Amino acid sequence: MTGGLTHLNAKGEAHIVDIGDKAVTQRRAVAQARINALPATVTAIMGGALKKGDALAVARVAGIMAAKKTSDLIPLCHPIPLTKVSVDIEADGETTILIHATAQTTGQTGVEMEALVAASATALTLYDMAKAIDRAMTITDICVLEKSGGKSGDFTRPSLSEK
Amino acid sequence: MTGGLTHLNAKGEAHIVDIGDKAVTQRRAVAQARINALPATVTAIMGGALKKGDALAVARVAGIMAAKKTSDLIPLCHPIPLTKVSVDIEADGETTILIHATAQTTGQTGVEMEALVAASATALTLYDMAKAIDRAMTITDICVLEKSGGKSGDFTRPSLSEK
Amino acid sequence: MTGGLTHLNAKGEAHIVDIGDKAVTQRRAVAQARINALPATVTAIMGGALKKGDALAVARVAGIMAAKKTSDLIPLCHPIPLTKVSVDIEADGETTILIHATAQTTGQTGVEMEALVAASATALTLYDMAKAIDRAMTITDICVLEKSGGKSGDFTRPSLSEK
Amino acid sequence: MTGGLTHLNAKGEAHIVDIGDKAVTQRRAVAQARINALPATVTAIMGGALKKGDALAVARVAGIMAAKKTSDLIPLCHPIPLTKVSVDIEADGETTILIHATAQTTGQTGVEMEALVAASATALTLYDMAKAIDRAMTITDICVLEKSGGKSGDFTRPSLSEK
Amino acid sequence: MTGGLTHLNAKGEAHIVDIGDKAVTQRRAVAQARINALPATVTAIMGGALKKGDALAVARVAGIMAAKKTSDLIPLCHPIPLTKVSVDIEADGETTILIHATAQTTGQTGVEMEALVAASATALTLYDMAKAIDRAMTITDICVLEKSGGKSGDFTRPSLSEK
């Protein structure tokens, strides 16, 4: 590894690391993303009291399908047979949309990247649908909230557990 | 359109909007993403004075390739024949990595989404390579900085021009 | 060509035919697919009076995204920059769901296959979501209803115009 | 689940359902599709007594490759490592082509969708190759004929076993 | 550019070069690949006098479909709307199979990579089908034979024109 980066060998060259000897366990990760937008944009997307229209479903599907493309997007990710993917979208105040994505597998490596890709793609799809009315939206706070399974142990993001 | 969202028709149903009558012009967009990480992580990725190893190149390629997959990731995006894609990665202080992605086309619709997807995929790929040493990294401030070409006119993000 | 099949050369070998000299025109095609199912299945999918849930949006998105993958699925199809894709889903009596898919491009070849792929993928996605409650569903009557643009002239399916 | 649809949660939101606790068993599905066409079209595709040309091989390959893309086409399908795929194409009278597709896996979920996607893509590919000589072809009777493996038990389509 | 490599900028960073100002012209490239194999392998693939079986059609389709994936495989290639792709496979003596692939587009950049990818994928697919009977096959002499269209002028491989 180079500079502590496990995906680079001693010469600094990228590779997909060998996981052939790791245990097959149930693995799960939850990631989030947040969109900061105008109040009118949040209302347009979330649908107010009526919740009509396909906006949320389209974004959810985009996140789910993106999770399945993770190893095609992130060069050094192993291909993983996901056993579950879900995406939740909710308003978090008047100017924020909060996205949670959960990925699970029974395999030899973790699914943080799959959860992060799902959350990011969901956010980008909402951005795409709303960009004509709000070009200055920002996608923020993409991070892993929880992770379980595997040798490196369980992880819960500190700032989260304190809330 | 529903609630101002152009990607939904009057019944709230998602579709890829008709751009067949829009003008073919040169279009360009620049997007950014930011990674907040531990100082040691920023050093491991950016390589300090030595800049050795593939980390930045891998992330750059991931961003560039992701830009070409935009219409496969974002459900209502038109497929676009990109004429240029580039990605820049630099340290921005001790705990931040700043990514800029530029996309261009000669076509009937803009390339904000391609630039945003490139910036996001670059950030996620850096996250993947460094996650073994810093699980609490956050990807933030994904937004469009500039956009030109097309009927809706040029756009420069206000907070940017004030800097 | 072999046996009248334009996609095979004189020796019977498959190729992607040369369209480099064809005119660039606006091209449009509408295709349909039909699902025969139990009345309870049609109600579960179409949502009765309430139309709640993501089922229709998921199927619509699947059809739209599949249209963009047509040249990746159908070996001898040219890659086409689609300018519009839409999918409509409606109940047609108690035991039938009717799907219409529309594709458009400004290019050198038609978009029948894109419309057919969208209609088929929409139907298959509805099948997937409902198969746990109705394994005996059948997808039928996949055909092109209308086609316009290009040298071969406009086409409206006879049985349709007679209805 | 919503309205009996397992792919929607209690709020009607789409997700990829958790199969992490399902048994790993050998699973198999057979699906069919049928093309109704002019007699001359059936002859052109099936090749009469001579069976020359690539038409059937191209369609077979398209079906096989599409089966491997099922989880990329059908939003809520799990990615599945297929252990076998085959496609058979035969004339069924003067105006019909009959397609059977078989998919197998050793895994935690069934392969009906893979078999259905293979049969559909085979039919669509034959349509593509013959559309210049017969625009009014129809693809019909896409359904699952048999299914085995998994908790829900074996299934043979009633109308089939009666024939 | 770095060291004469146009795909790297002055800092040595990879990018997709800007072709937005290049002329739209008809562009064509022909590439070859060669497989060296045991005589029995060449006979098994080429079919001898009978030419039965799908082997050549499968390899041809693989080459054609791979050409359409070129910009997804080669990181710095522009996505190109191909207007024609064809692949020819013939025996060249008792121990060699010779593959020619032709790609065409009307666009702003050349199609050498598309032709090379088609020829390579055709060869790899033949290898896959024959590897159980001949593990020591070698794929050689992959190169561009001809190229036309675009500012850099026409090119015919010298060694070829001398033959």
Add this chain to the structure above:
Amino acid sequence: MTGGLTHLNAKGEAHIVDIGDKAVTQRRAVAQARINALPATVTAIMGGALKKGDALAVARVAGIMAAKKTSDLIPLCHPIPLTKVSVDIEADGETTILIHATAQTTGQTGVEMEALVAASATALTLYDMAKAIDRAMTITDICVLEKSGGKSGDFTRPSLSEK
């Protein structure tokens, strides 16, 4: 099988062969490719004493990502969850670049095709980056060097072990 080709059934029709009853073992393959080029091209790619620039990293990533797409490129390949992929690139004299690709899996079928696809895509990517300065490059000697795991036993290419 037809003419000894396992991927064709008795009628000569292509299929993905059934591996459902094969043992799950650790499988590994090493493949090579070689690029013959002008001395200046080898220097531009390999970077001389300085090894600066992204060229090698881009090619390495292209090979690694292509390995993950093998079952999408080679029609009759099974999809395989790779557990490791690496690519090495070195100069071999003044006019040759030598590429080694290693692929590993724990599964029911071998990974020769994944290693061969990785080596080929690495070579094609180097070709793409250098083609503006050396159009007459040739990619040669693509072959499997070693293979282990599975019923057919280990294999080391004879010409290699003699060196």
